[in-house]
Amino acid sequence: MERVSKRFPGTIAVDEVSFEVYAGEVHALVGENGAGKSTLMKMLAGTFDDYTGSISINGKEVKLHTPTMAKKYGIGMIYQELSLARPISIAENLLAGRLPRKGPFLDKAAARRQAKALLNRVGLDLDPDLPIEDISQHEAQLVEIAKVLGNNPCILVMDEPTSALSHEEVERLFGIIKSLKNRGISIVYISHHLPEIFRIADRVTVMRDGKKIATKPIADITREEIVQMMVGRSVKEFYKRDERAIGEARLVVEGLSRFGFFHGISFEARRGEILGICGLSGAGRTELARVLVGLDRADEGRMELDGLKLQGASMAAFLGQGVAYLTEDRKTEGLALRLSVGDNILAPIVDQLTAGLLYSKRRGESTVKRLIDELSIYPPDPSRPVGNLSGGNQQKVLLAKWLASEPKVLILDEPTRGVDIGAKMTIHSSIEKLAREGVAVILISSDLPELVGLSDRVMVMRKGHFTREMSFAECTEESLLLAANGEGVA
Amino acid sequence: MAQAAATTADRRTVGSSLAGRIFNVTGIYGIAILFLALGALLQATGVIHRFLTPENMLNIVNAATMVGIVAAGMAFVTYSGNFADMSVPTTMGFTGYICIALLRFGFVPAIVGAVVVALLIGLLNGFAVGKLKANPIIWTLAVNYMTMGIIRLVWVNKQIYPDMQQGVGTGTVALFDDIYRYRLFGTIGLPIVILALMVAAGQFVLTKTSFGARLKLIGSSLRAAKFTGIHVERLVATAFVLSAFAAAIAGLAVTSLTRVGAWYNGTGYDFMAVTVVVIGGVTLAGGRGSILGVLGGALIIGILNNITTLLGIGTFSQNMIRGAIFIIVVGINAKSLRSLGRDDA
Numbered sequence: 054m055e056r057v058s059k060r061f062p063g064t065i066a067v068d069e070v071s072f073e074v075y076a077g078e079v080h081a082l083v084g085e086n087g088a089g090k091s092t093l094m095k096m097l098a099g100t101f102d103d104y105t106g107s108i109s110i111n112g113k114e115v116k117l118h119t120p121t122m123a124k125k126y127g128i129g130m131i132y133q134e135l136s137l138a139r140p141i142s143i144a145e146n147l148l149a150g151r152l153p154r155k156g157p158f159l160d161k162a163a164a165r166r167q168a169k170a171l172l173n174r175v176g177l178d179l180d181p182d183l184p185i186e187d188i189s190q191h192e193a194q195l196v197e198i199a200k201v202l203g204n205n206p207c208i209l210v211m212d213e214p215t216s217a218l219s220h221e222e223v224e225r226l227f228g229i230i231k232s233l234k235n236r237g238i239s240i241v242y243i244s245h246h247l248p249e250i251f252r253i254a255d256r257v258t259v260m261r262d263g264k265k266i267a268t269k270p271i272a273d274i275t276r277e278e279i280v281q282m283m284v285g286r287s288v289k290e291f292y293k294r295d296e297r298a299i300g301e302a303r304l305v306v307e308g309l310s311r312f313g314f315f316h317g318i319s320f321e322a323r324r325g326e327i328l329g330i331c332g333l334s335g336a337g338r339t340e341l342a343r344v345l346v347g348l349d350r351a352d353e354g355r356m357e358l359d360g361l362k363l364q365g366a367s368m369a370a371f372l373g374q375g376v377a378y379l380t381e382d383r384k385t386e387g388l389a390l391r392l393s394v395g396d397n398i399l400a401p402i403v404d405q406l407t408a409g410l411l412y413s414k415r416r417g418e419s420t421v422k423r424l425i426d427e428l429s430i431y432p433p434d435p436s437r438p439v440g441n442l443s444g445g446n447q448q449k450v451l452l453a454k455w456l457a458s459e460p461k462v463l464i465l466d467e468p469t470r471g472v473d474i475g476a477k478m479t480i481h482s483s484i485e486k487l488a489r490e491g492v493a494v495i496l497i498s499s500d501l502p503e504l505v506g507l508s509d510r511v512m513v514m515r516k517g518h519f520t521r522e523m524s525f526a527e528c529t530e531e532s533l534l535l536a537a538n539g540e541g542v543a
Numbered sequence: 544m545a546q547a548a549a550t551t552a553d554r555r556t557v558g559s560s561l562a563g564r565i566f567n568v569t570g571i572y573g574i575a576i577l578f579l580a581l582g583a584l585l586q587a588t589g590v591i592h593r594f595l596t597p598e599n600m601l602n603i604v605n606a607a608t609m610v611g612i613v614a615a616g617m618a619f620v621t622y623s624g625n626f627a628d629m630s631v632p633t634t635m636g637f638t639g640y641i642c643i644a645l646l647r648f649g650f651v652p653a654i655v656g657a658v659v660v661a662l663l664i665g666l667l668n669g670f671a672v673g674k675l676k677a678n679p680i681i682w683t684l685a686v687n688y689m690t691m692g693i694i695r696l697v698w699v700n701k702q703i704y705p706d707m708q709q710g711v712g713t714g715t716v717a718l719f720d721d722i723y724r725y726r727l728f729g730t731i732g733l734p735i736v737i738l739a740l741m742v743a744a745g746q747f748v749l750t751k752t753s754f755g756a757r758l759k760l761i762g763s764s765l766r767a768a769k770f771t772g773i774h775v776e777r778l779v780a781t782a783f784v785l786s787a788f789a790a791a792i793a794g795l796a797v798t799s800l801t802r803v804g805a806w807y808n809g810t811g812y813d814f815m816a817v818t819v820v821v822i823g824g825v826t827l828a829g830g831r832g833s834i835l836g837v838l839g840g841a842l843i844i845g846i847l848n849n850i851t852t853l854l855g856i857g858t859f860s861q862n863m864i865r866g867a868i869f870i871i872v873v874g875i876n877a878k879s880l881r882s883l884g885r886d887d888a
Binding site for chain 2: 371
């Protein structure tokens with residue numbers, strides 16, 4: 054690929070990137086979310102008909118304007134999301150569009166034979182007549198690879214292929230990759246998992262902000278150097294803690310229960326404190342959060358904010374009293390993706406921007422500007438639809454929205470899930486700043502380093518109960534994980 | 544470096560959203576003018592006659608007025624992400640019956656009573672769609688049929704006439720007739736004045752009030768609105784009440800025009816109004832468009848109907864043309880929004 058670029062309205066997703074893959078090479082492609090890796094590979098897959106620059110395969114320039122053309126030139130794509138139809142059989146999925154025929158009829162025996170051969174190539178011994186929904190997620194992932202191999206690709210692109218695989222299956226996949234490599238097939242391997250890259254890649258290309266930073270043989274580069282190139286700054290700044298004055302209790306919860314989800318939860322969140330809540334999925338963390346913010350009703354128990362009972366039967370009522378909730382589901386619950394950054398940020402404070410009958414967005418302009426600045430939301434344009442921003446920046450907008458509401462208690466549910474390192478650092482420092490300003494922050498997270506790094510205290514939740522409280526000093530990733538699993542000393 | 548990229552990106556979006564805005568507001572009226580020009584061309588070439596005359600222009604405006612009133616209310620439903628209010632036709636018919644039946648208590652009580660009944664229908668729709676999450680199309684369609692059933696049951700399938708009601712004075716009848724026929728300063732018909740007021744009020748509500756701002760969020764993403772602590776149920780219900788209110792006004796005007804309470808008085812207004820709403824730039828996806836645009840959409844449909852009538856095209860063919868236009872507009876809309884991924888609201 055020679056100096057290829059792709060623009061989206063208002064953004065250059067890939068900016069004059071030149072990228073080459075040798076035959077029989079495993080080429081790793083790394084970068085933060087939003088760096089342009091996926092867009093670059095989508096160009097190769099023929100997703101766009103309006104890229105600039107040129108793409109050559111085996112020395113011949115080709116125009117890849119449709120997925121069908123890309124397939125014809127031998128480009129195979131394996132995405133994170135599976136493209137298999139769940140109710141139909143493995144064989145039908147594998148041979149979709151080219152099922153063998155005998156006259157006008159399907160040749161079932163031949164189909165079985167061919168499917169079996171493809172499955173063997175990925176080391177699966179399954180009955181090709183099984184429907185996809187009856188096999189495991191891991192097996193489906195391998196079937197997906199087999200399906201792409203069926204088109205005899207000369208270049209195979211894998212986007213985070215190991216994210217859903219277990220340790221053993223990763224080994225199996227690496228074995229498959231090696232055998233493909235030996236047959237002269239080129240592999241582009243996209244992954245966030247650096248140890249994997251060092252195991253199987255021959256060369257690595259690092260991208261940042263739509264540009265190529267470098268391509269290096271894997272032997273000539275260290276993990277730290279890759280990370281440095283990805284983020285463009287030192288990672289040492291992570292969790293540089295500064296002192297915060299922790300004050301009196303703001304949110305006091307006593308004996309709170311929602312039958313079937315959690316029972317007898319008591320705690321207090323104090324002024325200036327970041328209170329972590331740790332637990333495995335299904336421990337009742339999100340269910341607790343939903344009651345704390347008024348989305349669900351508690352069956353028993355009491356909640357007080359600054360000495361006043363939290364009242365009302367809706368999220369709006371709780372919000373009015375100063376409790377805000379950042380949902381874990383940014384795309385459907387957090388943001389209106391079609392609306393602009395500004396509209397999203399101002400959504401919780403529409404009332405404050407209304408005088409008499411008149412609502413004025415202009416009154417909120419300075420707030421939006423300040424928050425875009427503070428969280429370095431990129432691009433810094435309030436009129437851009439949020440859906441056009443990268444995941445990390447969307448998450449920043451979501452946080453900005455709740456910062457705008459100036460809450461007394463902010464409950465954060467997985468505030469940095471699926472977000473790149475840069476955005477994560479920004480979000481973390483913003484959370485710390487919020488605590489310094491006297492807000493009681495409740496941090497629900499599955500990201501253990503995040504919990505350990507940010508929390509002043511962590512409550513461990515297990516099967517609907519608070520089982521342990523750990524101070525900052527006691528918290529380590531290991532101790533939290535053990536406690537969440539119900540092990541370790543209580 | 545990054546900063547330079549940021550400023551160029553900035554300029555580009557401002558440009559495109561500005562273009563989007565110009566296209567939205569003037570584009571619809573541009574199309575209306577284009578249709579006028581087409582009519583003028585047809586007249587110049589002798590295909591149709593008497594198109595560009597003051598009387599015919601008035602015809603166009605009058606035809607656009609009724610559907611415009613209905614659409615100005617229904618636009619709120621569409622904007623809230625609930626597609627359309629299909630209960631409009633019989634709400635209009637029902638309003639006419641109620642008003643005529645109540646005329647013997649006086650003109651004002653009759654109007655108020657009729658409007659209140661319509662608002663109750665709107666409230667019922669709003670409750671079912673907003674609170675119970677009923678499918679808006681299916682639900683309002685069912686309400687439409689239910690209301691029709693009530694009308695035909697109560698009035699035993701009879702039409703009623705304002706001048707044949709017991710105990711209704713001729714003065715009251717004259718007042719009722721005037722709903723459609725009264726001319727402000729002797730020229731501008733009352734429905735036109737009402738439409739102008741409704742468009743102005745609707746545009747104000749949509750763009751300048753907290754209700755409008757919240758409805759935009761609801762239309763764009765219902766779940767995000769819910770998780771922002773917005774009273775989604777109440778606001779969606781309000782949108783349906785506004786639609787019912789507009790249908791009531793149009794129903795009174797139509798009944799006054801025909802001088803008869805009939806269940807079919809509003810027939811066809813459901814689809815005509817959705818067409819106007821969508822042509823006017825309020826997308827079926829919700830959260831986009833304006834009431835000013837809807838007015839433009841009404842004018843376009845009015846001109847189109849006028850030209851096709853002058854051409855001697857029958858009602859059935861006219862329906863076909865309207866249906867085709869609807870499909871084309873919705874198609875273009877969906878495609879351009881998808882490919883641009885841009886917010887022009």
